[in-house]
Amino acid sequence: MGQWLDSLTTWLSANPQWLGMAIFLIACIECLAIAGIIVPGTVLLFAVAVLAGSGAFTLGETLLLGFAGGLLGDALSYAIGKYFHQNIRGLPLIRHHPEWIGSAETYFKRYGIASLLVGRFIGPLRPMLPMVAGMFDMPLLRFVAVSLVAAAGWSVAYLLPGWATGAAIRLPLPEDFxxxxxxxVGTLALLIVVSLNSSIRDHRHGSRLISGSCLLALIAVFVGWPWLHDFDQGVMTLVQEHRRQALDGAVVLITRLGDFRTQFFLGGLLTGLLLLVRQWRHALFAGCALIGTAVGNGSLKWLFARARPEVLTEPLxxxxxxxxxSSASFAFFLVLAVLAGRGQPTRMRLTWVLLGCLPAMTIALSRVYLGAHWPTDILAGTLLACCVCALTLTLVQNREPLPAMPVRVWWLVLPACAALMAFFAFHALPAALLRYQY
Structure with missing residues (x-):
């Protein structure tokens, strides 16, 4: 496998005119029924994304190619399921591996639309779920709508790390970067492994161990940030090198979702609605996690008094x-993810957390893009939110686990929060654009 991958990347380096087609096809195969299980598409996507980031394609072009390829893979898989229906079980490969379709079928029957969103980030399920959706005659328009959202998040999660690596290799970065x-990266990887292992193997003390691990990592960041100067400068250089005025408006819209006023009213709305529908323990968890994160953030800012980057024309x-x-957005979306995962299997709970991290990470990265924060700033905010949320969950579940919330509550909470976020994102946008010019 390694030799074949080296040959492919060497050939694409010598023939960059085929790189765009390679990204598109690999993304398509990774999301195509049966083929996505056999072909190691994740490794291939990272490799071609590194080549794209080395100067061949912009980030937007790379993500668009992956997005389009993923959509085509979804569409072909759906069409296969729609055409064959139950006869799919008789196809040669599936006949010899019935577990491939069996797990996807169970997942789809249990979670419906949510399975297509969440399952997108679960390797063995990703290529099979669209086929199962076609097999069970899911309405086409509904499938397309869900697939558009899922493919967008998937392309960012799977292509951005490789593209950023390629771009970083190309630029003249500080010596110790x-x-x-x-x-x-090693510290974060260790933290993720510990969190996953504790969640899967030790349900009773998992959140307590995650909180403690995040606290240790947070202390390490606050102690070590003066020695991570080259890392901060390198990432800032990488991001600012690829900043484009055409994207500023969209990024400002994203960053406004993390503004203090937006998060203050969002937290109040979420907690208030949970109290209104008498979800007392869920409201206690949400309120304490959000308030605790806000208080912790303000206190640490005052204690360390770190200056901001001098990128903006009028620095904050x-x-x-x-x-x-970072801390407010991660706290809010993690609270939603934790509440969504109550009463569900471990893998489903972890996947909800992953989905919750995607919008929060987008807001956090927008701060580095706009030059308003150093990378270690957003890392500290993320760790603070994870620590407080895990600690709050531990305390709220001290005697018994949080139960799952009724579906009717979600139909109230999600539209209300989405409407409020849209209002604040678009309110006073021109003033925000002026503020974040550089």
Whole structure:
């Protein structure tokens, strides 16, 4: 496999005119029924994304190619399921591996539309679920709508890391950037492994161990950030190198979702609605997690008093570390993810957390793009939110686990929160654009 991958990347490096087609086809195969299980598409996507980031394609072009390829794979898989229906079980490969379609079928029957969103990030299920949706005659328009959303998030999650790696290799970065980046990435990888392992193997004390691990990592960031200067400067250089005025408006819309006022009213709305429908323990968890994160963020900012980057034409006067946008957005979306995962299997709960991290991470990264925060600022804000949320969940579940919320509550909470976020995102946009010019 390694030799074949090296040959492919060497050939694409020598023939960059085929790189765009390679990204499109690999993304399509990764999401195509049966083929997506056999072909190691995740490794291939990372490899071609590295080549794209080395100067062949912009980030937008790379993501668009992956998005389009993923949509085509979904469409072909859906068409296969729609055409064959139950006769799919007789196809040669599926006949010899009935577990491939069996797990996807069970997942789809249990979670419906949510399975297509969540299952997109679960390797063995990703290529099979669209086929199962066609097999069970899911309405085409509904499938297309869900597939558009799922493919967009998937392309970012699977292509952005490789593209950023390729772009970083190309640029003249500070001398100690790569060793420091290795330390940061290694620490985060260890934290993720510990969190996953504790969640899967030790349900009773999992959230307590996650909270403690995040606290240790947070302390390490606050102690070590002066020695991570090259990492901060390198990432900032990488991001600002690819900043485009045409994207500023969209990024400002995203960053406004993490503004203090937006998150204050969102937290109040979420907690108030949970109290209104008498979900007392869920409201206690949401309120304490959001308030605890906000108080912790303000206190740490005042304590460390770190200056912001001097990228903006009119630099912000408040302190920089930890990032309030990062901590508030991660706290809010993690609370939603934790509540969505109550009463569900471990893998489903973890997947909801992953989905919750995607919009929060987008808001956090927008702060580095706009030059309002250092990378270690958003890292500290993220760890703070994870620590407080896990600790709050531990305390709320001290005697018994949080039960799942009724579906009717979600039909009230999600539209209300989405409407409020849209209002704040578009309100006073021209003033925000002026503020984040550089």
């Amino acid at each position: 790569w060793p420091q980046a290795g330390i940061v 006067t408040s302190y920089s570390m930890p990032s309030g946008h």
